[in-house]
Amino acid sequence: MNRKKLLDAARGVVNGSVGARKKDSPDRVSDAATQSRSLRCFPLQQQHVEEAFTTSTPGQFHSLLCEKIRKAKTRVSLASLYVGPAASPTATPREQDFLDALEIAAAKPQVQVNLILDKNRALRPVPLSADANAATTSSAQAVFVALTAGGNHGDKNNNLAPEAGANNLFLASVLSPSMQYILPNPFNEVAGVFHMKAYLIDDELIISGANLSEEYFVDRHDRYLHFTKGGAGLVDFYHELIQILCDHADVYSGENSSVTPNNMRQPTTKTQFVQALNEFLTIPKENDTDEPQDDFMNNNSKSKTVAVVVPTFQAPESFFSGSTTQRGFPDDIEVTRSLLECALEQQKLQDKNSTSETVVRLSSAYLNPTDNLLKVLAEFSHIEFLTAGRTSHGFAPKKKAGNKGKDWIPTVFETLSRDACQHLEAAKLLYYERPGWTFHAKGLWLEEGKMTHGAKTSVVAAICGSGNYGARSETLDVESNCVLIIPSGSPLQQPLKQEWTNMLEYTSEPPLSSIGAGKADSTSGKRVKEGNSEAPLSWPLQVCLPILRKFL
Structure with missing residues (x-):
């Protein structure tokens, strides 16, 4: 099978394929907007995938993630549906291990730690005991405590506003403001969630379907794709994508503070957000080259390409509502x-x-x-x-x-x-x-x-x-x-x-x-x-x- 054609199809290089609306397809994006740009791609060499499949069990996933976070040198950027709050540390020891690892990384002044979670799932109350009247915590609060316990931007009881360059927890809502206000939990989660999972530490990246709670660390079968040594730019790509999403998300400042859009930060508009995604996820076709495709045929080279990765992004139209700019990338x-x-x-x-x-x-x-x-x-x-x-x-x-x-x-x-x-x-x-x-x-x-x-x-x-x-x-x-x-x-x-x-x-x-x-x-x-x-x-x-x- 011709790999060049498959790559072109995946990136939207070929007009009339990706981005071209069909009568039986949803009216998702304008033809002109998508067909003028193609998705970015990253040719991987052996050095980038040497550990790609060494993680195959929930226990290995937990150990790898905690170890990498504890030893982080520059950055930790995590995107997930939610984090287990370790409401009962004896019953959920691996959740506590993960939160402890975050605390260690957050205490290092040279390491920036950012997480983005689904707003409604992260704020869902979790009882601290089986007692009917038990106090509750939440995924967001547990992460916030871990990030602030190290003293990077205030102690865990003061609920201080986040600072530029500090460790922050961001909450993304897929729903429109009106739906966010009207729908109670768990119906707000039924209507749509931030479901992306990308776990980035320094120059390594784990792409998975797994969330960050006890069952995903113990007995839930999932997949884990581990890229190392920068992944030919793929690791930086996901770091920047997470940053763009964080720029548009809300900042969580503790359970005693309200969650307000872009709290204490320069707010972004939906139009700016969509423009940023359009420019970041794609490149103009006139600037595109055949270099990744040519690598396929270079079988005798010591730097042979073992795979070309095309990262994708998918979001409901409500995620872009209010923007005067159309989505300009194939989802x-x-x-x-x-x-x-x-x-x-x-x-x-x-x-x-x-x-x-x-x-x-x-x-x-x-x-x-x-x-x-x-x-x-x-x-x-x-x-x-x-x-x-x-x-x-x-x-x-x-x-x-x-x-x-x-x-x-x-x-x-x-x-x-x-x-x-x-x-x-x-x-x-x-x-x-x-x-x-x-x-x-x-x-x-x-x-x-x-x-x-x-x-x-x-x-x-x-x-x-x-x-x-x-x-x-x-x-x-x-x-x-x-x-x-x-x-x-x-x-x-x-x-x-x-x-x-x-x-x-x-x-x-x-x-x-x-x-x-x-x-x-x-x-x-x-x-x-x-x-x-x-x-x-x-x-x-x-x-x-x-x-x-x-x-x-």
Whole structure:
């Protein structure tokens, strides 16, 4: 498969691909704005990915993150949904370890520590004990205490205003001001969250789907892509992206102070914010060069490119509301679709005698593919979906307060995942079922090769990041992914393929005639029995399913 064409498609270099609106696609951005600029990319060499896949378990992720933060020399920039507040240090020791590491880094005068979290999730009250009248803390307060305990800008009880260059906690809200005011928790989180995950310390970067709480440090299966030695500029890219997002976010100054927009700082407007993103995420096409593409063909060079990374950014239109400037960059949804369409075009153009086929493997903790994605996937002859089974679902009921009534959520996702497979004749559905563990890994693997028995396929492109490829990621949440274009013979092909293989150890392929596989009646639209299966949802959920699908 031609990697140059895949890279061009992912970056939006080719007019009529990324950024060109289709009649069946959302009206996301003007053609002229996007087609005049292409996304930035970063050609990686072996030195940048030597530790890319050495972290593969939650425990390793926790140890790596805490160690790097404790030893930070210049900067710590972290973007996540939330941080575990260690409300009960004995029950959540790893959350406390993480907060302690932040405190150590914040105490160093030469190290700047900045975190950006989702506003509503970070301010959600967390009881300090099981007592009904127990006092509460929050993710934001726990982080604030850690950042100020070192004395960099005041003690933890004074709630002093942040200073330029000091350690700060920023809170980003995806919602419009009116929705932010109207919706109570947790409905404000349902309407959209800051879901991006990027963890940067000095010249190293971890791109993941994992948040920063106890379960993500212990028994929640996720992915971790670790770039070192600056990642050919990728590390600085994410540091600057986080800074732009922080410039537009609110500053948290302690639980005794109100959270006000850009508190005590020069405020930015939405127009300035969108302009900054447009200029930062892309480059004018007239200034673009073929240098990254040429590196693909330089197989004999000692500085051979092992992958080219295209970082993406995704946000709902409400995130840009109030701006007089249009979003001028292709977002993650457009990039993913363009990449798949490019692979399809190449498959159709190959020699009729060729036995090579294209395989799409997609993993999502909460599988709910959108109609736009399903329409592209329907053209492929080999598709595999991997998602959380009922045992390992993130919303499976847990034996603690506050989780009652959530058992319907895994059932809904089970129905949605099976519906997706019934739309795709070539799709295989796999459920991750591991007792005591939950599943949170997300990503896409694009492979080519022979699908005959015993034959092998090789990875030509992969995506890693925070997106779940569902309606939430497309229309409600802020996301960031890294698209990797992998040249033939790259040392990254095998570990990327091994990621998928390792997940298969705990998977099973359910029969589509089992619970959840009832088909929709053509006249009533209601789901009915198929064979010996039972309708998976109660009638209220069946009626609400089209609405629920937009928020899952």
